[in-house]
Amino acid sequence: MSIPQVQALEALLAGAGLSKKTAALGLLSGLGAKLSRACDLPSPAARRDPIPTRVPALDRLLRGGLARGVLVELSGRRSSGRFSIGISALAAATSCGEAAALVDLGGHLDPQAAEAAGVVLARLLWVRPEKLKDAVASAEMLLTTGFPLIVVDLGLAPVRGRFVPDAAWVRLERAARSRGAALLLLAPYRVSGIAAGVVVSAGAARGIWKGSGCAPRLLDGLAARLVLEKDAQARSGVAEMLALGVAETIAPLTLPLSPLRGARELFRSALPFNPPLPPRGGEGRGEGGIPGPLAARPA
Amino acid sequence: MIACLFVPLFPLAARLRSEPELKDEAVAVCEGNGSAARVVAATRKARRAGIEPGMTLPQARAILPKLVARGHDRACERAAQEALVEVAESFSPRVEDEGEGVVYLELDGHPSLLLAPLTPSLSRREREPLKSALSSNSPLPPSGGGGRGGGGRLQGILPLARDILRAAEKALLPARVGVAVSKLAARIAAGLPDTPTVVAPGEEQRFLAPLPLARLAPALEIASTLDRWGLHTIGDLAKLPEGEVASRLGETGRELHATARGIDPRPLEPCLPPPSFTEGMDLEWPLASLEPFLFVAHAALERLLRRLEAQALACTRLEVALKLDPDGHDARAITLPAPTRDVKTLLTLVRLELEARLPGAPIAGFSFTAHPDAPRRAQLSLFGPAALSPDRLATTIARLAALLGADRVGSPRAVDGHRPERFTATGYAPPPPPHVRVAPREGRGLLAVRVLRPAVALEVLVESAAPLMPLSPLTLPALAGGRGDSKEGRGEKALPLTAGEGRGEGRPVSLKTLAPDAAPPIAGSVRVAAGPWSLEDGWWADAPADRDYWDVELSDGGLYRIYRDRAAGTWFADGVYD
Numbered sequence: 001m002s003i004p005q006v007q008a009l010e011a012l013l014a015g016a017g018l019s020k021k022t023a024a025l026g027l028l029s030g031l032g033a034k035l036s037r038a039c040d041l042p043s044p045a046a047r048r049d050p051i052p053t054r055v056p057a058l059d060r061l062l063r064g065g066l067a068r069g070v071l072v073e074l075s076g077r078r079s080s081g082r083f084s085i086g087i088s089a090l091a092a093a094t095s096c097g098e099a100a101a102l103v104d105l106g107g108h109l110d111p112q113a114a115e116a117a118g119v120v121l122a123r124l125l126w127v128r129p130e131k132l133k134d135a136v137a138s139a140e141m142l143l144t145t146g147f148p149l150i151v152v153d154l155g156l157a158p159v160r161g162r163f164v165p166d167a168a169w170v171r172l173e174r175a176a177r178s179r180g181a182a183l184l185l186l187a188p189y190r191v192s193g194i195a196a197g198v199v200v201s202a203g204a205a206r207g208i209w210k211g212s213g214c215a216p217r218l219l220d221g222l223a224a225r226l227v228l229e230k231d232a233q234a235r236s237g238v239a240e241m242l243a244l245g246v247a248e249t250i251a252p253l254t255l256p257l258s259p260l261r262g263a264r265e266l267f268r269s270a271l272p273f274n275p276p277l278p279p280r281g282g283e284g285r286g287e288g289g290i291p292g293p294l295a296a297r298p299a
Numbered sequence: 300m301i302a303c304l305f306v307p308l309f310p311l312a313a314r315l316r317s318e319p320e321l322k323d324e325a326v327a328v329c330e331g332n333g334s335a336a337r338v339v340a341a342t343r344k345a346r347r348a349g350i351e352p353g354m355t356l357p358q359a360r361a362i363l364p365k366l367v368a369r370g371h372d373r374a375c376e377r378a379a380q381e382a383l384v385e386v387a388e389s390f391s392p393r394v395e396d397e398g399e400g401v402v403y404l405e406l407d408g409h410p411s412l413l414l415a416p417l418t419p420s421l422s423r424r425e426r427e428p429l430k431s432a433l434s435s436n437s438p439l440p441p442s443g444g445g446g447r448g449g450g451g452r453l454q455g456i457l458p459l460a461r462d463i464l465r466a467a468e469k470a471l472l473p474a475r476v477g478v479a480v481s482k483l484a485a486r487i488a489a490g491l492p493d494t495p496t497v498v499a500p501g502e503e504q505r506f507l508a509p510l511p512l513a514r515l516a517p518a519l520e521i522a523s524t525l526d527r528w529g530l531h532t533i534g535d536l537a538k539l540p541e542g543e544v545a546s547r548l549g550e551t552g553r554e555l556h557a558t559a560r561g562i563d564p565r566p567l568e569p570c571l572p573p574p575s576f577t578e579g580m581d582l583e584w585p586l587a588s589l590e591p592f593l594f595v596a597h598a599a600l601e602r603l604l605r606r607l608e609a610q611a612l613a614c615t616r617l618e619v620a621l622k623l624d625p626d627g628h629d630a631r632a633i634t635l636p637a638p639t640r641d642v643k644t645l646l647t648l649v650r651l652e653l654e655a656r657l658p659g660a661p662i663a664g665f666s667f668t669a670h671p672d673a674p675r676r677a678q679l680s681l682f683g684p685a686a687l688s689p690d691r692l693a694t695t696i697a698r699l700a701a702l703l704g705a706d707r708v709g710s711p712r713a714v715d716g717h718r719p720e721r722f723t724a725t726g727y728a729p730p731p732p733p734h735v736r737v738a739p740r741e742g743r744g745l746l747a748v749r750v751l752r753p754a755v756a757l758e759v760l761v762e763s764a765a766p767l768m769p770l771s772p773l774t775l776p777a778l779a780g781g782r783g784d785s786k787e788g789r790g791e792k793a794l795p796l797t798a799g800e801g802r803g804e805g806r807p808v809s810l811k812t813l814a815p816d817a818a819p820p821i822a823g824s825v826r827v828a829a830g831p832w833s834l835e836d837g838w839w840a841d842a843p844a845d846r847d848y849w850d851v852e853l854s855d856g857g858l859y860r861i862y863r864d865r866a867a868g869t870w871f872a873d874g875v876y877d
Binding site for chain 1: 683684685686687688691692694695696698699702703707708709710711712713714719721722723724727728729730732733736737738739740741743744745746747748749750751752818819827828829850852855856857858874875876877
């Protein structure tokens, strides 16, 4: 291709090729018709049909959700919201009929809470390895089986088990790519090295509490800052604020909570009869319908 | 019609089925030990060299030094016989196992016989064996009413018999097939080298007449008597008057005479299908290491799973029985999470089982017994999410269970109760995916809790009386550092702090893990605390839960769920908000 032809092509592609239309059209009608911008070519790593995590901040960062065939690593210290994101991704995948697997290194899953978060437990395979090496091996087996979404949670620092070489993560990434599976790796710190296609870090986390002054406090949620550290198809350094809330279930029989001792006895003595236990949904209430600490949270 | 499936030289065929690489070698199967061992059967190559049944092994070796000798292996023969029965069962539900490589099956009502062509349309190649089987003066019987019987049926039988032969070959058994109305005629027809052989109904006597008397396998004394009488064929015996034969040879002679006339009153006695499938063999020499054993076991498992596949079954439990050298046995059982037909998976499980618990002695023989179950099936959808392959899923779950332990793989289930650490898991059997992809539910953005199992024991400093006011970060370090010190004159004073047993009467101020090597390590002063919430569960049980729960945020930003056991007065962390 001669220099004038190249200049004409560049001008045409830049939108200013009217004055050199003849040369450019001549070029495009021949061999040049097959020429196109490299960035317009379909990439093998082009994201197709991502699995949404249903966490708006992360979905915005990942432009739709977890891309299939990509290893996404989400790292962050304790209480940074990464486990909640994993549960949310599992809920999104299983609720639309797809099978999913959770490789839970610490065995931290609470099935009741996961079900409340929308996870269809029947579609979830829960694998609880004890060592990091076993976790990686399990994830590879699950990838070859054809699970469309696999969440690997490495638990809390320090990660149990020995160090695994970088090659193991590269193998995982290749297995995910060849199977077209979305692989979400939740780690307390960066572990996958260069293998991860997308890296998001969660930092500056803080709890959100209700109540101030002398009023009793109540945990209301958690806020953290998600930063896109690495993405081959997007600009890194983009940040989003993650906000997670505590499930609020109001018991039919509730009193304003007081941390004072003896509240239960006061409550019982104020009633002419022993109140029946409320139906399920108010789990976590203590004896006699006293609002409990866990799933049942006062508004 | 009854078909007889017969494997000639059955001990040898069973042995070659276990060791197919010896098929083209000069092999002899021997009975007995040492120099007293006698040849029972030999391959064609050995027979051509002059090896005959009845020879002692030293005699055979003198003729053919390179003769490969194998012992009479009952395990191999049992497995081969089972495989032969399974071949027959794939064609008919009524099968009789006579043992020693002989199986009868009833063909009446078989679809290929019912759908036989109305007019004879045999090819030349198909017609020849039929002609050779029937005597020259025994034409094909005329077609019955409607053209569904007689010659039409016979024409349907030949392709069916060939199908049976092909199925037996697939099971690595060189079988022959004979079809007749009676078991005796079918058995003798199956013994003929030109296979398959079909005897037309009513033509049994004519079929048997030219055959030598040895085909009836008479007792030795009677055979010598008949030979002295100058009787050489079955037809010669059949021509004699029955009463005369019975008066000279007794009841045995009368039965033999009836047999020679093609009369066989024995009905087919169907056997029940075995509840399990077994493959195994005795090894020529004891194996002391695992790899050679797994090499041999691989072939046996392949044969076993091929048999299961022929019955559209899969293995749900595998029993391994090892015969140890010089004596002793070792038995294992491997229960699979889901039925599978994957040889690699089963071999991996056998390896893991043996590695975990070594037999303790060289292995001189083994047998695998598979308990069958129906494999899982899946219907694929064009528009919905892809379903997992049941076979591959079963394989993966089995491998995961072998790697991690069966209790560490499964599908979680919610459990009624109040304790947050409760959980249960069942076998993973996902429901089929929807036919059309549905939109995922709207996310609730809920904060999840990592449950710490078991709960981590804590050492907690608390206020002696719980004030209804937040703790100032300025005071926390002082409180944490000054255990037992009293800080007077402050609005948010939370003093005095207590330490040791019995503390925990109020709000936690600082905490750290009790054991220095506890995982995960937790330590810090409490920035915000909310609680307590009471939980009482299982007061009627041996281990009731009576707890006061707190949500705390530590100075490092970690959000924890901790509780105080009211009965013991001890503190634990059982969850991390993450």
